[in-house]
Amino acid sequence: MSKDNFRSGYAAFIGRPNAGKSTLLNRLVGEKIAAVSNKPQTTRHKIQGIVTSPDGQIVFVDTPGVHKPGYLLNRRMMTAVHDSILSVDLLVLMRDGSVSTGNGDKFVLDLVKQSEKPTILVLNKIDKIKEKHELLPLIEYYSKEYEFAEIVPVSALKGEAVDNLLAQITKHLPVGEAIFSEDELTDQPMRVLVAEMVREQILATTGEEIPYVTAVVTEKYDESDTESIKIFCAIYVERDSQKGIIIGKGGIKLKKIGTEARVSIEKILNKKVFLKLFVKVVADWRNRGQDLDDIGVYETR
Numbered sequence: 001m002s003k004d005n006f007r008s009g010y011a012a013f014i015g016r017p018n019a020g021k022s023t024l025l026n027r028l029v030g031e032k033i034a035a036v037s038n039k040p041q042t043t044r045h046k047i048q049g050i051v052t053s054p055d056g057q058i059v060f061v062d063t064p065g066v067h068k069p070g071y072l073l074n075r076r077m078m079t080a081v082h083d084s085i086l087s088v089d090l091l092v093l094m095r096d097g098s099v100s101t102g103n104g105d106k107f108v109l110d111l112v113k114q115s116e117k118p119t120i121l122v123l124n125k126i127d128k129i130k131e132k133h134e135l136l137p138l139i140e141y142y143s144k145e146y147e148f149a150e151i152v153p154v155s156a157l158k159g160e161a162v163d164n165l166l167a168q169i170t171k172h173l174p175v176g177e178a179i180f181s182e183d184e185l186t187d188q189p190m191r192v193l194v195a196e197m198v199r200e201q202i203l204a205t206t207g208e209e210i211p212y213v214t215a216v217v218t219e220k221y222d223e224s225d226t227e228s229i230k231i232f233c234a235i236y237v238e239r240d241s242q243k244g245i246i247i248g249k250g251g252i253k254l255k256k257i258g259t260e261a262r263v264s265i266e267k268i269l270n271k272k273v274f275l276k277l278f279v280k281v282v283a284d285w286r287n288r289g290q291d292l293d294d295i296g297v298y299e300t301r
């Protein structure tokens with residue numbers, strides 16, 4: 001394709017919690033830049049991932065799953081979703097194609113309708129479906145509700161049909177030059193990426209009650225040593241009892257979180273990493289603007 005036809009622009013993933021948005025982002029970018037877990041509300045802020053091909057450059061914006069805001073934290077998460085919808089060229093509405101439609105799905109669909117933006121519908125998790133024709137009623141339902149630019153079934157987990165999705169997304173972006181240099185994968189600062197990797201391991205290692213009350217902040221990122229990078233991360237919780245759960249008996253849980261996170265971080269950095277984690281108790285941080293600013297969940301409007 002000649003350079004005159006090169007397309008570029010921003011595309012935001014929106015959908016319910018657990019739809020697989022971050023999994024797809026990582027898959028498309030080819031590196032883990034967003035935390036993934038089986039617990040809803042894993043993503044807390046906008047994460048940009050960049051995919052450059054000979055045909056175009058897509059800047060993907062991963063957003064938190066759409067949910068009812070309770071805490072100030074959740075209100076800020078939903079502001080991030082609304083901001084993304086307004087600022088991008090194209091929406092990618094993602095849903096789990098293996099489950100039936102609920103009120104949450106309708107709410108997300110309404111956001112798309114209100115935006116009137118060109119939107120690609122992605123039906124994810126097709127690896128969980130035995131017969132592909134089982135998707136037909138869903139495709140029919142969505143086609144009646146909105147004029148989608150494309151409807152693309154994929155499996156983000158297995159990487160099924162994601163190349164086709166990239167081509168479809170590129171096709172619907174405006175003609176224009178690349179926005180970022182072609183070797184860039186994300187605009188996320190390393191500090192934020194590191195904190196994401198630690199939080200991902202907390203989500204993987206602890207039970208249902210803990211994910212919502214924790215946040216991770218990289219407090220020190222020291223590259224002065226040529227051999228290894230020294231990283232200190234603070235894990236915020238709201239109560240002493242939660243601190244105990246994260247640390248575990250004899251520190252065993254925190255150790256596991258640290259080891260697994262270090263492996264992920266070393267993979268991205270291609271360098272040896274010294275990772276130190278410590279737990280901070282800050283009551284009600286989810287409702288405190290200053291704490292949220294410190295943690296990096298910013299007020300964007």
Ligand SMILES: Nc1nc2c(ncn2[C@@H]2O[C@H](COP(=O)(O)OP(=O)(O)OP(=O)(O)O)[C@@H](O)[C@H]2O)c(=O)[nH]1
Pocket residue numbers: 015016017018019020021022023024035036037038039040041042043044063064065066124125126127128154155156157158
């Ligand atoms: N079987 C299957 N599971 C998937 C697929 N894509 C994602 N998952 C799983 O679904 C869960 C949620 O994935 P995430 O990528 O964290 O979902 P998300 O939409 O980013 O969720 P939030 O950040 O909470 O909004 C994880 O356990 C993933 O492994 C898929 O294609 N097939």
Ligand SMILES: [Mg+2]
Pocket residue numbers: 021022023034035036042043062063064065
């Ligand atoms: Mg996510």
